[in-house]
């Protein structure tokens with residue numbers, strides 16, 4: 001099928017874009033188009049106006065200053081995968097981005113598009129939840145900063161209002177030497193995950209955990225942090241019993257069922273990917289001298 005008719009707009013500056021968003025009703029922003037175009041072609045959406053945001057250079061790019069990382073919403077997924085600077089300061093990105101779709105989809109798809117579309121199994125929103133990122137949003141009333149804990153409003157639903165633009169995503173990197181683990185299960189390489197997990201660990205010289213973050217995705221409608229396990233791991237070593245704590249919490253989530261798998265099977269996978277991601281993070285921690 002072909003997309004329904006719409007008026008196409010091609011702003012070249014942020015000011016021009018914000019003017020269009022303020023003036024027009026029933027708009028959709030076009031980023032990489034990897035989710036929007038299929039939805040238009042399948043007639044799941046029929047906006048009157050499509051505003052292409054691909055020609056506004058300031059919306060793209062990875063900026064690192066000290067331990068602060070800012071990623072422009074229009075940064076392509078391929079660039080996140082390729083960035084050595086990002087891989088050094090936040091190694092979880094390179095591990096996760098290799099699982100996002102295919103070379104072709106990553107060359108167009110953007111982190112902002114993924115974080116606005118919010119497929120439950122998408123890796124990039126999960127990384128934002130893992131890293132306690134903040135979302136820099138601009139709209140008719142100016143700029144507002146939305147913490148990750150408030151961004152996820154449910155299935156395919158972000159905290160973004162209709163006339164707002166996600167401008168950038170920011171997070172503070174973890175200390176050098178932290179361990180990062182990523183694991184997902186998908187039917188075929190490049191498919192959306194049926195369940196996935198990512199974990200970050202930082203330990204003291206005696207290997208006791210001083211900070212932990214674990215996120216599950218593809219299990220509930222939005223990425224979910226294992227907050228109880230993260231707390232319970234503090235001060236412990238990452239032994240079998242500690243990993244079991246996280247697996248138990250993962251297996252207790254309110255999992256979705258769909259045409260591919262039952263709730264029970266998804267919960268089983270949630271436990272498995274948690275165990276693998278956490279063990280991997282533990283094995284990669286550089287213990288301080």
Ligand SMILES: Cc1cc2nc3c(=O)[nH]c(=O)nc-3n(C[C@H](O)[C@H](O)[C@H](O)COP(=O)(O)OP(=O)(O)OC[C@H]3O[C@@H](n4cnc5c(N)ncnc54)[C@H](O)[C@@H]3O)c2cc1C
Nearest residue numbers: 029031032033034035036101109110112113114116122166
């Ligand atoms: C074959 C295939 C396989 C895929 N596999 C995966 C996968 O394994 N994992 C995964 O995570 N994704 C996967 N995707 C989806 C892909 O990552 C998309 O790129 C992503 O979901 C949307 O990003 P986009 O830049 O293409 O956004 P678009 O499709 O252009 O936009 C998506 C939505 O977000 C809105 N939007 C976009 N940018 C902004 C912004 N800055 N501010 C406000 N609203 C905005 C749009 O209006 C639209 O509603 C796959 C896609 C395909 C086609």
